[in-house]
Amino acid sequence: MCSLEKRDGVFILTLSGEGEHRLNPASIDSILSALAHVNENAHLVSALITTNDGKFFSNGLDLQWVSEFSSSRESRSQILGLKYAQLLVAVMELKLPSIAAVCGHASAGGFIFALAHDYRFMRRDRGFLYMSEVDVGISIPPSIMSIIRSKVGSRHLTEVLLGGRKYTAPMAFKAGIVDSVHENSGETLQAAMDASVKMGKRNWNKEAYLQLRFSLFPEVTEKLGLRLKGRSPLLSSL
Amino acid sequence: MCNLEKRGRVYILTLLGDGDHRFNPSTIDAISAALKEVQDSPDAGALVTTNQGRYFSNGLDLQWISQNPDAHLSTIRIKFENLLASFIRLRVPTIAAICGHAAAGGFIVALAHDYRFMRGDRSVLYMSELDIGMKLPRSLMAVIRSKLLPGTLRDVVLGARKFSAQMALEGGIVDSVYADSPQTLEAAVSEAQKLAGRGWKKEIYSELRLGAFPGVLEELDAHRDPYLFPVSSKL
Numbered sequence: 001m002c003s004l005e006k007r008d009g010v011f012i013l014t015l016s017g018e019g020e021h022r023l024n025p026a027s028i029d030s031i032l033s034a035l036a037h038v039n040e041n042a043h044l045v046s047a048l049i050t051t052n053d054g055k056f057f058s059n060g061l062d063l064q065w066v067s068e069f070s071s072s073r074e075s076r077s078q079i080l081g082l083k084y085a086q087l088l089v090a091v092m093e094l095k096l097p098s099i100a101a102v103c104g105h106a107s108a109g110g111f112i113f114a115l116a117h118d119y120r121f122m123r124r125d126r127g128f129l130y131m132s133e134v135d136v137g138i139s140i141p142p143s144i145m146s147i148i149r150s151k152v153g154s155r156h157l158t159e160v161l162l163g164g165r166k167y168t169a170p171m172a173f174k175a176g177i178v179d180s181v182h183e184n185s186g187e188t189l190q191a192a193m194d195a196s197v198k199m200g201k202r203n204w205n206k207e208a209y210l211q212l213r214f215s216l217f218p219e220v221t222e223k224l225g226l227r228l229k230g231r232s233p234l235l236s237s238l
Numbered sequence: 239m240c241n242l243e244k245r246g247r248v249y250i251l252t253l254l255g256d257g258d259h260r261f262n263p264s265t266i267d268a269i270s271a272a273l274k275e276v277q278d279s280p281d282a283g284a285l286v287t288t289n290q291g292r293y294f295s296n297g298l299d300l301q302w303i304s305q306n307p308d309a310h311l312s313t314i315r316i317k318f319e320n321l322l323a324s325f326i327r328l329r330v331p332t333i334a335a336i337c338g339h340a341a342a343g344g345f346i347v348a349l350a351h352d353y354r355f356m357r358g359d360r361s362v363l364y365m366s367e368l369d370i371g372m373k374l375p376r377s378l379m380a381v382i383r384s385k386l387l388p389g390t391l392r393d394v395v396l397g398a399r400k401f402s403a404q405m406a407l408e409g410g411i412v413d414s415v416y417a418d419s420p421q422t423l424e425a426a427v428s429e430a431q432k433l434a435g436r437g438w439k440k441e442i443y444s445e446l447r448l449g450a451f452p453g454v455l456e457e458l459d460a461h462r463d464p465y466l467f468p469v470s471s472k473l
Binding site for chain 1: 302307369371373374387388392396397398
């Protein structure tokens with residue numbers, strides 16, 4: 001589901017395996033435990049890079065898991081919604097800079113997961129960013145919407161959310177949704193590594209970094225109950 | 239410390255001297271007095287704020303703060319919040335003619351203006367807080383967030399990026415860039431005269447500015463515990 005390595009003073013979390021890297025309780029738990037490890041060791045590294053193998057970064061929530069048994073569809077839907085919020089909280093509470101090195105399709109919850117990171121680098125020729133909710137007929141709760149609204153400029157919000165537009169890397173770059181575009185997966189990851197090493201040399205105080213991230217996104221901080229110390233109520237509840 | 243002159247209906251506030259124009263109670267009081275004069279003037283049409291020397295402003299006077307940190311930190315924060323509120327309350331258009339470096343509080347003062355014109359060379363915009371391990375109070379963050387695009391905002395606050403005039407132009411931080419200080423000031427004054435010539439009603443202009451950037455003035459006036467999170471945002 002995912003693997004975590006440390007390379008040249010940078011943590012690299014890779015969403016791995018066959019298929020679309022869909023998010024269900026099991027895959028989310030494995031990412032959460034990786035992110036907990038990153039946070040505990042934040043003082044040793046300069047940044048976290050989240051990337052993927054294969055053709056997909058992530059296509060979001062595992063709707064198949066939700067509807068596997070008709071009797072438990074509603075409760076599974078609630079459980080997955082809560083676990084997904086926990087995932088976003090964990091990314092926003094990282095005590096170090098985060099870069100999503102997107103090397104494949106990222107739609108719906110996968111796109112939002114990438115947005116929760118501080119920076120987005122993307123591979124030019126594979127994958128698009130797509131908020132599919134409008135096409136699939138799913139609404140987005142306010143807490144998660146606050147992340148989208150905080151990261152996508154008001155100019156493009158309508159076409160992203162209400163238009164269900166599919167953004168190739170160059171389109172996403174032009175809209176300010178990704179920060180840079182690279183020729184292939186290797187170069188995307190390398191660029192993220194270079195940016196991480198550069199940030200590491202600035203020797204930022206990790207507490208100050210987290211504090212600044214919270215004050216930069218006060219609506220997200222409030223709606224997701226982000227905390228500097230201790231655990232967000234959301235993280236503790238499951 | 240600062241000088242106020244009038245050209246037609248345009249007031250020009252100049253931060254004087256070759257130093258880095260730091261904000262402490264004396265300098266803030268001098269600027270506030272100048273702003274009051276502009277606010278009270280019946281035929282004021284616009285304000286241009288500019289600087290002599292190589293610095294627009296490097297922000298709060300950390301030396302003054304360090305003389306008595308416990309008392310001075312809260313004093314200066316409240317005075318600085320009031321200063322920013324005074325700029326935002328002005329009932330005329332405001333242009334910052336940035337003719338030198340603007341960092342931290344100096345950058346925020348520039349952002350509190352309606353427009354920013356900048357000198358092209360030897361001027362850098364920089365929010366230094368992350369590099370020196372300082373937090374940003376919620377009131378000042380409200381000003382910053384109201385004026386910057388999301389990606390630029392992230393680069394400014396979480397990246398502590400140093401923006402040259404060209405980078406600032408591309409990032410939407412400044413509106414236009416000029417070859418040197420005199421040209422920057424002249425362009426700002428010229429634009430200020432045009433804006434003054436539109437004959438806008440002062441009350442309307444002020445209401446529109448407050449409506450366009452809701453919540454900012456309320457944050458500055460409230461003088462809340464600066465680091466109390468989370469904040470419910472109307473921005």
